[in-house]
Amino acid sequence: MKSQIHKWMALVAMLFCLVFVVTNATAKKPPKPPPEPPMDSCETSEAYFPAFMFWKQAGTRKDRNRTIYLASEDGVCIRVLGDIPHSEIAPVQNTAFSYNRDTNHGRVVWGDWYGGAGEVWLQEFDVEGNTITDLPDPELILVLPDHANTDLLAARFNDIDISPDLLKLAFIFSEVRLAGITYEIHVVEIDDCRDSPCEPSTATQILSDGVEYAPNQTTLWRKITWGPLGDRIYLQQTRGFYDVSEQSGVRMITKIEGSWIDQELFTEDEYPEYDGVLYLTSGIFDEREKLAFQHYGDCYTISVIDVADCEAGSCAAEAQTFGAGPSWTDNGTIIHGIIEKGKLNKHFGTYTCTGGFIGEWDPVSSEVTPLVEGAGPDAG
Numbered sequence: 001m002k003s004q005i006h007k008w009m010a011l012v013a014m015l016f017c018l019v020f021v022v023t024n025a026t027a028k029k030p031p032k033p034p035p036e037p038p039m040d041s042c043e044t045s046e047a048y049f050p051a052f053m054f055w056k057q058a059g060t061r062k063d064r065n066r067t068i069y070l071a072s073e074d075g076v077c078i079r080v081l082g083d084i085p086h087s088e089i090a091p092v093q094n095t096a097f098s099y100n101r102d103t104n105h106g107r108v109v110w111g112d113w114y115g116g117a118g119e120v121w122l123q124e125f126d127v128e129g130n131t132i133t134d135l136p137d138p139e140l141i142l143v144l145p146d147h148a149n150t151d152l153l154a155a156r157f158n159d160i161d162i163s164p165d166l167l168k169l170a171f172i173f174s175e176v177r178l179a180g181i182t183y184e185i186h187v188v189e190i191d192d193c194r195d196s197p198c199e200p201s202t203a204t205q206i207l208s209d210g211v212e213y214a215p216n217q218t219t220l221w222r223k224i225t226w227g228p229l230g231d232r233i234y235l236q237q238t239r240g241f242y243d244v245s246e247q248s249g250v251r252m253i254t255k256i257e258g259s260w261i262d263q264e265l266f267t268e269d270e271y272p273e274y275d276g277v278l279y280l281t282s283g284i285f286d287e288r289e290k291l292a293f294q295h296y297g298d299c300y301t302i303s304v305i306d307v308a309d310c311e312a313g314s315c316a317a318e319a320q321t322f323g324a325g326p327s328w329t330d331n332g333t334i335i336h337g338i339i340e341k342g343k344l345n346k347h348f349g350t351y352t353c354t355g356g357f358i359g360e361w362d363p364v365s366s367e368v369t370p371l372v373e374g375a376g377p378d379a380g
């Protein structure tokens with residue numbers, strides 16, 4: 001009898017333990033505390049913002065928007081300025097950035113002129129600390145002329161740039177006719193184009209090549225940039241200016257006593273080491289105006305020259321590095337696309353070159369510091 005009682009007691013104890021285990025297994029556990037929100041990278045950066053602009057491409061071939069970013073000097077603080085939609089045929093061709101540290105106000109312009117109507121848009125913004133505080137809708141400020149019922153087959157804006165004081169827009173304008181192509185340089189006050197978009201005819205024409213070229217001729221004027229003081233414009237030319245037999249090089253247009261004076265700074269014929277000049281940027285360093293530009297080499301190369309010395313006949317490079325798309329900063333360094341030289345292709349005699357990152361180059365120390373992943377950097 002005792003044995004039977006012990007068995008029943010053991011069975012009851014076992015059932016009690018089972019109920020306890022099941023009850024605890026199905027009981028709700030206390031919720032975990034929510035994870036800490038990710039730290040805003042801008043909170044850890046004490047560097048000046050915004051120091052430069054860059055973009056990243058996204059989407060498919062038929063939907064290739066660019067996202068525009070603003071970044072601090074050290075590349076740690078990054079803010080999205082906005083997305084730029086564009087035509088299906090080709091990406092946005094140019095973006096330009098300028099920022100006033102005294103007023104904390106900045107402007108970005110971009111153009112879309114392949115397969116579209118040919119337009120230039122303006123985005124204004126204000127900054128407080130490292131935060132974008134005011135971002136109105138973009139404004140259309142420049143359009144191509146209506147060429148219906150004329151002998152004009154097409155027209156385009158080859159390149160655009162904002163002046164250092166944020167007030168003016170310089171642009172290259174070309175027209176295509178059966179006889180050929182003509183090129184002009186124009187300057188316009190941005191605020192004059194805000195209520196109603198301007199056309200090239202309403203802007204001040206400061207230079208024209210005065211020559212028509214064959215329709216299949218390579219574009220002659222492709223890149224334009226303001227000088228650091230706003231009284232000078234640099235112009236990249238590809239193959240000829242008055243004669244298509246001339247080589248690529250750089251022209252300089254300086255405003256003297258109200259008039260724009262044009263002169264040739266150098267050509268590839270004089271300096272063959274500067275083959276294929278493309279992107280240009282200028283800045284002040286040691287109280288001297290410098291010009292940095294991209295050209296061909298083993299890979300894309302950036303060279304720096306002294307403008308006054310070049311005017312006097314000596315355009316030798318003071319510093320060089322592999323890179324593309326240079327843009328001079330206020331502190332004498334150059335923001336650019338980093339290019340790394342790879343293996344030599346013995347069949348073609350060229351090197352494999354890779355890019356995709358933006359860095360800061362110090363022409364004095366030759367040090368290159370990687371900053372962010374992206375393209376199209378512009379330090380204003």
